[in-house]
Amino acid sequence: MNKMLKLGRRNFLKASAAASGGLMLGFHIPAGNAAVTKDSEVNAWVVVSSDDSVLIRVAHSEMGQGAMTGLAQLVAEELDCDWNRVKTEFVDPRLNITRNKVYGGMATVGSRAIRSSHEYVRKAGASARIMLVQAAADRWKVSAAECQAKAGVITHAASNRSLTYGAVAEAAAKLTPPKDVTLKDPATWTIAGQPKMRLDMQEKVMGKAAYAIDIHLDGMLHAAIAQSPVFGGTLKSYDEAALANLKGVRKVVALPNAVAVVADSYWEAQKAVRTLPVVWDTGTNGKVSSATIAKFLDEGLAMKDVPVARNDGDVDKALAGAAKTITAEYRVPYLSHAAMEPMNCTVRFNADGTLDVWAPTQNAEAILGAAARSSGLDPLKINVHLTYSGGGFGRRGGAAPGDYVDQAVTIAKAAGAPVRLVWSREEDIQHDFYRPISSAKMTAALGADGMPVAWNTRISGHSILSTANPSAIKNNMDVGFLVLFADNVYDVANIKVDYAMRNTHVPVGYWRSVNHSQNAYFRECFLDELAHAAGQDPYEYRRKLLQKAPKQLAVLEACAKAADWGKPLPAGHFRGIAQIDGYGSYAAAVAEISMNADGSPQVHRVVQAIDPGYAVNPDSIKAQMEGSVAWTLSAALYGEITLKDGRVEQGNFDRYRMLLMNHMPKVETVVVPSGGFWGGIGEPGGPAVVPALVNAMLAATSKPTRSLPIIKRGATA
Amino acid sequence: MINLNVNGTDHAVDADPDMPLLWVLRDKLGMMGTKFGCGIAQCGACTVQINGVAVRSCVTPASAVTDAKITTIEGLSELGDSPVQKAWVAHQVPQCGYCQSGMIMAVDALLKVKPKPTDDEINAAITNICRCGTYARVRDAIHDIAQA
Numbered sequence: 104m105n106k107m108l109k110l111g112r113r114n115f116l117k118a119s120a121a122a123s124g125g126l127m128l129g130f131h132i133p134a135g136n137a138a139v140t141k142d143s144e145v146n147a148w149v150v151v152s153s154d155d156s157v158l159i160r161v162a163h164s165e166m167g168q169g170a171m172t173g174l175a176q177l178v179a180e181e182l183d184c185d186w187n188r189v190k191t192e193f194v195d196p197r198l199n200i201t202r203n204k205v206y207g208g209m210a211t212v213g214s215r216a217i218r219s220s221h222e223y224v225r226k227a228g229a230s231a232r233i234m235l236v237q238a239a240a241d242r243w244k245v246s247a248a249e250c251q252a253k254a255g256v257i258t259h260a261a262s263n264r265s266l267t268y269g270a271v272a273e274a275a276a277k278l279t280p281p282k283d284v285t286l287k288d289p290a291t292w293t294i295a296g297q298p299k300m301r302l303d304m305q306e307k308v309m310g311k312a313a314y315a316i317d318i319h320l321d322g323m324l325h326a327a328i329a330q331s332p333v334f335g336g337t338l339k340s341y342d343e344a345a346l347a348n349l350k351g352v353r354k355v356v357a358l359p360n361a362v363a364v365v366a367d368s369y370w371e372a373q374k375a376v377r378t379l380p381v382v383w384d385t386g387t388n389g390k391v392s393s394a395t396i397a398k399f400l401d402e403g404l405a406m407k408d409v410p411v412a413r414n415d416g417d418v419d420k421a422l423a424g425a426a427k428t429i430t431a432e433y434r435v436p437y438l439s440h441a442a443m444e445p446m447n448c449t450v451r452f453n454a455d456g457t458l459d460v461w462a463p464t465q466n467a468e469a470i471l472g473a474a475a476r477s478s479g480l481d482p483l484k485i486n487v488h489l490t491y492s493g494g495g496f497g498r499r500g501g502a503a504p505g506d507y508v509d510q511a512v513t514i515a516k517a518a519g520a521p522v523r524l525v526w527s528r529e530e531d532i533q534h535d536f537y538r539p540i541s542s543a544k545m546t547a548a549l550g551a552d553g554m555p556v557a558w559n560t561r562i563s564g565h566s567i568l569s570t571a572n573p574s575a576i577k578n579n580m581d582v583g584f585l586v587l588f589a590d591n592v593y594d595v596a597n598i599k600v601d602y603a604m605r606n607t608h609v610p611v612g613y614w615r616s617v618n619h620s621q622n623a624y625f626r627e628c629f630l631d632e633l634a635h636a637a638g639q640d641p642y643e644y645r646r647k648l649l650q651k652a653p654k655q656l657a658v659l660e661a662c663a664k665a666a667d668w669g670k671p672l673p674a675g676h677f678r679g680i681a682q683i684d685g686y687g688s689y690a691a692a693v694a695e696i697s698m699n700a701d702g703s704p705q706v707h708r709v710v711q712a713i714d715p716g717y718a719v720n721p722d723s724i725k726a727q728m729e730g731s732v733a734w735t736l737s738a739a740l741y742g743e744i745t746l747k748d749g750r751v752e753q754g755n756f757d758r759y760r761m762l763l764m765n766h767m768p769k770v771e772t773v774v775v776p777s778g779g780f781w782g783g784i785g786e787p788g789g790p791a792v793v794p795a796l797v798n799a800m801l802a803a804t805s806k807p808t809r810s811l812p813i814i815k816r817g818a819t820a
Numbered sequence: 821m822i823n824l825n826v827n828g829t830d831h832a833v834d835a836d837p838d839m840p841l842l843w844v845l846r847d848k849l850g851m852m853g854t855k856f857g858c859g860i861a862q863c864g865a866c867t868v869q870i871n872g873v874a875v876r877s878c879v880t881p882a883s884a885v886t887d888a889k890i891t892t893i894e895g896l897s898e899l900g901d902s903p904v905q906k907a908w909v910a911h912q913v914p915q916c917g918y919c920q921s922g923m924i925m926a927v928d929a930l931l932k933v934k935p936k937p938t939d940d941e942i943n944a945a946i947t948n949i950c951r952c953g954t955y956a957r958v959r960d961a962i963h964d965i966a967q968a
Contacts, residue, residue: 167916167952300912307917308908309900310853310893314918317852325847350836370843371836373859443857443865443918443951493855493918494951528858722912726957730915733953756862756949765943767955 143272145234146280147198147205148178148227151272155255157184162194162206163216164465165303166442166495167730168785169723170216172301174224176719177217180295181228181287184268185255191302193489196467200482210466212500212613214686214783217719221781222286229284231275238275239266289717289778298722303491313490315461316447316525323449324353326514326524327372330361330534333385333749334608338362342380349375356517358510365518369525388608389749396540396607396746397434403563403603404432404544410580412589416597421557425548429636433545433625434810437744438538438614439751439759444493445531448511450474451521458485462508463492465500473505477512496734497613501571503536529754536612537744539565541584543625548597553637554647557597560588562622565611566604579604587622587683587790592652593630593645609746615734619685619790624739624811627681627794632807641798642668642680654714655682658689658775662712665773666693676707679798681791688782689714690728692791694768696799703814704800706736706768709792713772716780724784728772731788737762739793743812822882826851827895837883842866844882845892853893853921857949864948867922868892874929874945893921896928903968904928907961915952923948927962936966 141153150158159178165171175191199206207220232252239257240247243264250259258265289296306312331337341362343355351371356363362381366372403409422428448462458478464470467487475482492499507526515522526534541564548557566581575581580602582589588600614620634644642663649656659682663669668678675697682691695708711728718724741760745752753759797808821832824841826849833848845851845868854877857865861876868877869891896902900909904924907913914920923946930937930945937945942962950958 167914169915300909301914303917304909304912304914305900307914307920308905308924309897310921311900312917314855316856319850319852368835368839368843368847369856370839370847441951443855443863443916443949445856492916494916496951525856528860726912726915726954729956730953733955734951755860756858757860761863761949761951762953762955763943763949764946764955764958767953767959770956 141273143276145231145272145276146227147202148224149182149231151235151268151275153269153272155185155267155269156188156190157182157255157268158190158192160194161191162199162209163220164211164467164489164492164495166211166465166492166499168216168727169301169720170211171303172299173217173719173723174220175302176295176297176299177221177224178228180292181225182232183252183254186294186299188255189302194467196471196487197483197485199468209468210500211495212465212497214785214787218687218781218783225286226284229286230280233281233284234275234278235268235271237278238271241274242266242271295719296717297720299720301723314444314493315449315463315490316444316493316523318449318461318523320449320451320521323521323523324365324367324518325369325372326363326365326511326518326522327369327376328361328363328510328524328526328530329376329379329381330530331383331385332533333383333388334610335388336360336383336385339382339384341382345378345380346375349378354518355379356514358513361510363510363514363524365514365522369523373527385749391608391749392747393745399607400540400542400563400605403605404542404561406603409561409601409603410578411599411601412580412582412585413598413600415599416557418557418559418597418599421597422546422548422559425556426551427549427636428546429549429632430544430546431629431632431807431809432542433628434542435540435621435624436742436811437540437609438738438742439532439535439744439753440496440498440614441532441756441759441761442494442496442498445528446498446507446526447524448507449521449523450511450515452515456480456484459488460485460508461488461490462511463490463495463499465492465495465497469500469505470508473508474512477509478516496615497617498535501613503612528756532753532755532759533751536610538614538617538620539567539611540607541565541621543622545625545629547629547633549633549637553639555595555633558591558595560600561603562588563603563605565606565609567611567613567617569604569606570610571612584618585622586618586685587626591626592655592684593648594651595648608749616685616786616789619683619786620735620738620793623681623683623790624793624797627683627791628797628801628807631679631794631798631801635801635805645680645682654689654777655684657777658682658712658714659691661773661775662691662693662710665712665771666695666710668693677799677803679795679800679802681794681798683787683790685790686783686786687716687780688784688787690787690791692795694792694795694799696796696803698800698803703740704796706766706796708769708771709795710771711773711788711791712775713787714775714777715782715784715787716776716778718774718776721774724774725772727784728788729770732770732792733762733767735789735792736766736796739796739811740766740814741812823886824882824890825888826890827892833882835882838881841868841877841880841882841885841890845877851892851894855918855921857919862949863919864926865919865922867925867948869925869929872929872932874926891925893925896924902928903965904931907965911957911961911964913954913957913961915954919948919950923950923958927958931962931965937962
C-alpha cells in the first residue's frame with residue numbers, strides 16, 4: 104500500500120451550519136487565524152481569503168468515496184493555488200437555484216461526482232486563476248501574458264515583482280470572467296493525479312467529523328419510528344395509553360404508514376415505540392414470501408414475447424445447429440444497503456418562517472425538494488445543511504425519494520420543537536430500497552474449437568426504473584437491467600438478450616454497482632462454465648473473445664499479470680478471473696481461494712486492475728477498489744434479504760451478516776489509467792470480484808455456483 | 821443521578837439507570853464522537869474503553885460503569901496524534917469514517933494488551949463492521965504501529 108507518513112494538514116472543513124448562528128454542533132470546529140481576514144468570492148467555486156487560504160466549494164456529497172478531496176484537487180490544479188492552504192465547503196443547494204444551476208447536478212450517484220463535473224470544476228479553477236493573474240497585472244500595469252502563477256503566488260519575472268492570491272483577490276473578484284479558458288494537459292498535473300491525503304482524514308480519526316446524526320440543537324427532542332412492516336401497508340390504530348408509565352415520552356405522531364414517538368432522548372423514544380401496540384393494515388401484500396417471488400421470477404424466465412434489447416445474427420438457428428449447447432440459470436437475491444450511519448434527519452422550524460434540515464444524503468437538491476414538499480415552504484426558505492454522510496451506497500440518492508426527510512418534517516411540525524429522527528437498524532434494513540432480485544437464463548452454443556458461436560440471455564427481475572423514473576420505460580424495457588449483456592463486448596456472432604420485467608411489492612433502488620453487480624456474476628460465471636466445458640483456460644478464453652475490445656483486454660491482461668495468472672499456487676489454492684466495464688471505467692479481478700471443509704470458500708488474495716481513463720487521486724482509487732472487495736464479498740458470501748408474510752425477515756447485523764476483518768483477503772490494486780476519458784471509481788471495482796471468486800470455486804470443485812449468497816441462511820462458516 | 825467519569829472529567833447525569841452509556845454520552849453529555857450503528861453490540865461503532873478495555877456502549881447500562889474510567893474517542897488524545905490516530909492518517913484508513921471512532925478505540929485497546937498482535941489476534945479482537953471496507957488498511961496500520 105502507498106504509505107503517506109507525513110501528516111499533511113489540518114482539515115478545515117467549514118460546516119456551513121456554523122455560519123448560520125444559534126446552533127450548537129456536537130463537534131468542534133478548529134479555531135482559525137485570529138486575525139481579521141477578508142474573503143473574496145472570485146467565482147462560484149473559488150473564494151480566496153486575504154490570508155491566502157483558498158476555499159473551494161464542493162457541490163457533491165462526501166460519503167466516504169473521496170469526492171470532496173478529488174474535486175478540490177481538480178479545481179486547485181487549474182487554480183495553481185497552494186494545496187496546503189485549501190479548505191472546502193459544501194454548497195447550499197439553494198445557491199444552485201438562485202445562481203441558475205451554476206453547480207450543475209448535485210446528485211452523487213452512479214460514480215459520477217468527478218466524471219460528470221470534471222470539466223466545469225476545472226474551468227472554474229482556471230477562470231479564477233486568469234482573473235487573479237489579471238488583477239495582479241492590472242496593479243503592475245503590465246500585460247497578464249508576462250505574469251505567471253504558481254502555488255498561489257503571481258510573479259512578473261521581468262520586474263522581479265510578486266503578489267499572493269490573497270493580495271489581489273478582492274480586485275480579481277470584480278473582473279469579468281474570461282469567456283474561454285484552456286485546460287491543462289493531465290500529463291502536466293501536479294496536484295490532481297497525485298495521491299494527496301484526503302482533506303477529511305484528521306477530523307475523521309478524532310471523532311470530530313460532522314454527520315447529520317450528530318447535530319444537537321437547543322430544545323431538540325428525539326424521535327424513533329415504526330413503519331408498516333409490510334411494504335404498502337398503512338397505520339390502522341395504536342394504543343397510546345400503553346406508554347403512560349414511560350419516562351421522557353412527549354408525543355406520539357401518526358403518519359400514513361408509520362407511527363413515531365417523540366421523547367427527551369433517543370433511547371426513551373426507541374423504547375416507547377417498541378412498547379407501543381400498533382395495528383397495521385397490511386393489505387394484499389401480507390401474503391407475499393420469498394417463495395412466491397421466486398416463482399414469479401421463474402415464470403419470467405419462461406415467458407414468451409418479452410422485449411428484446413439485442414439480437415445479433417440468428418441465435419435460434421445457431422443453437423439448433425450446434426454440436427454442443429450449455430444452459431444455466433443464475434439467481435441473486437434482494438440486498439439491503441445498511442450504511443453504517445442509519446437513516447436520520449433533524450428538522451427545526453424557525454420563528455421567522457424558515458426551516459433548517461440536516462440529513463445524510465447523496466443528493467442535497469432532492470433533500471431540499473423533499474423538505475419543501477412536506478413542509479409546504481418555499482425552497483428558498485429552507486436551509487439544507489450538508490454534512491458528511493456515513494455511507495450512502497445508493498440508499499440516499501437515486502430512487503429513494505427522501506422518505507426519512509418527509510417523516511422528520513411532519514414529526515417536528517407536530518412536536519412543535521426541533522426534532523432529530525433516527526431510524527433503528529431494524530427500520531433501516533426493513534425499509535430499504537433494495538437491490539432488486541434478478542435471475543438469468545443463458546444458453547450458449549460452442550463451435551468445434553470450443554468457442555461460443557451463440558449466446559442467448561433472458562433476464563427476469565424487478566425494474567428499478569419502473570419506480571425511479573417510469574417515463575424512461577418504453578415497451579416494458581429497462582435497459583439498465585441489461586448492462587453487460589446488451590453491451591456485451593465478447594466477440595460472439597449470434598447474441599440475443601431480452602428482459603421479463605417482474606415487479607413485486609418490494610421497493611427497489613440503486614445499490615453500489617446495482618445491475619453490474621448482478622450481471623457481472625451471471626455473465627462472467629457462465630463464460631467460465633463455457634471455458635470449463637471447452638477445456639480451456641478461462642483467462643485465455645476471454646483473451647480470444649476480447650480481440651476487438653482493446654481496453655477490456657488491456658485491463659484483463661494487467662490484472663492477470665499482477666495476479667501471477669498461470670504460475671503455480673500452493674496446494675489446495677485456486678484462481679478465478681473476471682472482467683467488466685461500467686461507470687465509464689474498465690476493471691478486472693483475480694481471486695485466489697481455498698475451500699473450507701464445509702464447502703465455503705476462503706478468499707486469500709484479490710488482485711484488481713482498473714482503467715479509469717484519468718486517475719485524479721490514485722490512492723483514493725485504491726481505497727475504493729479495496730472497499731469494493733469487502734462490499735461485494737459481504738454480498739456474495741452472506742447477503743440475502745428474504746420475505747415472509749410480506750415483510751423482511753432480517754433486521755440487524757446478526758441476521759444480515761457482514762464481512763469482518765477475519766475474512767478480508769489481501770487486496771492488491773493495479774491502476775492503469777490509459778487517458779482520454781473520465782471513468783468512475785466507486786462502483787467499477789465490485790462487479791468483477793464476485794465472479795472471480797465463484798470462478799475460483801469452479802476451478803476448485805468443477806461445480807458451478809448458480810445462486811447467491813454462497814453461504815446460505817443458517818450456515819455459520 | 822448517575823456519576824460517570826468520562827475522559828477524566830466527572831459528570832452527574834440525570835438519566836434512567838438502564839439507559840445505555842452510548843445514549844448518555846450522545847444525548848445527555850453531547851459527546852457525539854461515539855456512534856450508533858446497530859444497538860445490539862454487533863457492529864462496534866459505539867466502542868469505548870472502560871478501564872482501558874474495549875466495550876460496546878450501546879448495550880452497557882450507564883449505571884454499570886459508575887466506578888470506572890470511561891474513555892471515548894474525544895479522550896484518546898487532545899490533538900488527534902495518538903499512535904493509532906497517526907497511523908490511521910498515514911494509511912488513509914477512513915472512508916465515510918462513521919465506524920472509525922469505534923474501530924480506533926477497539927484497536928487502541930488491543931494494542932494496550934498486545935503491542936505486537938498477530939493477524940489471528942487482530943481477527944479475534946477487531947470485530948467491528950465497516951461497510952466501506954477499510955479492513956485491509958486497518959490491518960496494515962496496526963502492523964505499522966506494532967513495528968514502530
